[in-house]
């Protein structure tokens with residue numbers, strides 16, 4: 620009983636309330652070395668620019684060399700040091716080799732932003748096995764290898780920050796994105812377990828932040844939509860807004876953020892309401908079939924040869 624009370628005194632409710640509802644102090648990351656995966660992509664590029672504005676030195680990883688270089692150019696214009704690496708996050712060896720090079724050529728990474736992500740965008744039964752596997756490798760397994768590569772240095776200094784860009788679909792699911800939900804639920808579980816481990820080891824200098832956005836207007840889920848009447852109530856997020864909200868959470872060392880805040884509701888009701896009530900709510904809000912137009916979109920692009928598969 621005493622231990623229980625003591626644990627609460629160590630993290631009293633007024634501290635939770637303060638960090639959740641009041642404006643917390645934002646930390647300085649000037650001069651820190653920040654590694655961002657998927658830095659050639661929409662959110663990855665914006666993260667790179669926001670971290671650059673905060674004065675962080677950047678290490679940018681992506682499998683798309685040209686897009687990654689473009690991000691690097693934009694970040695250099697802000698005036699920070701930038702290093703780019705072409706890495707295939709679906710390959711463990713590619714991650715470890717690039718990590719060794721970063722350590723030798725640049726130094727110790729203190730902020731890790733695991734942002735790269737993919738989705739198959741096909742119905743499970745129509746989807747090539749490799750494409751399903753790739754989602755798990757990039758969105759989930761890569762988190763193991765990235766953490767194994769960079770956490771030891773953070774532990775040695777008891778200093779660092781690991782950011783996981785997961786998804787609202789890591790907290791509740793919907794139909795026809797089995798690969799993506801499995802990978803993002805995995806990412807959420809990974810983040811939580813790692814956070815508990817760091818706390819249990821009293822490594823209070825290493826922070827973690829989980830980011831769970833709703834649809835972001837980047838093209839990744841183009842076509843995904845809920846019931847027409849509700850679209851103005853919960854519109855797709857702007858990429859810059861998403862990244863700015865994430866940055867606030869990261870710099871405030873917040874453990875988790877759902878963007879927009881209304882996404883906490885389906886997350887909670889998933890756990891609190893009976894299954895049937897959730898199914899009825901999904902039907903009413905168009906959450907049950909929201910992925911069908913997205914999958915149609917991918918099918919059309921694939922048949923036109925515009926989309927590359929694995």
Ligand SMILES: NC(=O)C1=CN([C@@H]2O[C@H](COP(=O)(O)OP(=O)(O)OC[C@H]3O[C@@H](n4cnc5c(N)ncnc54)[C@H](OP(=O)(O)O)[C@@H]3O)[C@@H](O)[C@H]2O)C=CC1
Pocket residue numbers: 656657658659660661662663680681682683686706707708709710734735736737757784785786787831832833834835836837838839840
């Ligand atoms: N857009 C959305 O609606 C939402 C996105 N998210 C998450 O946000 C993150 C960023 O998404 P977003 O910016 O929209 O997506 P993008 O597709 O724009 O960016 C993802 C980047 O990751 C790269 N990438 C993909 N596979 C690999 C790989 N094997 N190795 C290295 N790099 C790879 C992509 O390269 P390439 O282009 O060549 O494939 C791309 O540059 C993802 O984790 C996503 O799951 C979360 C919630 C909503």
Ligand SMILES: CC1=C(/C=C/C(C)=C/C=C/C(C)=C/C=O)C(C)(C)CCC1
Pocket residue numbers: 785786787788792793832833834835840843844845853885900901904905906907909
């Ligand atoms: C299921 C569901 C909804 C729709 C969620 C959607 C459409 C989420 C899309 C998320 C994406 C694309 C995340 C990418 O990482 C509502 C209407 C909010 C509430 C009822 C349950």
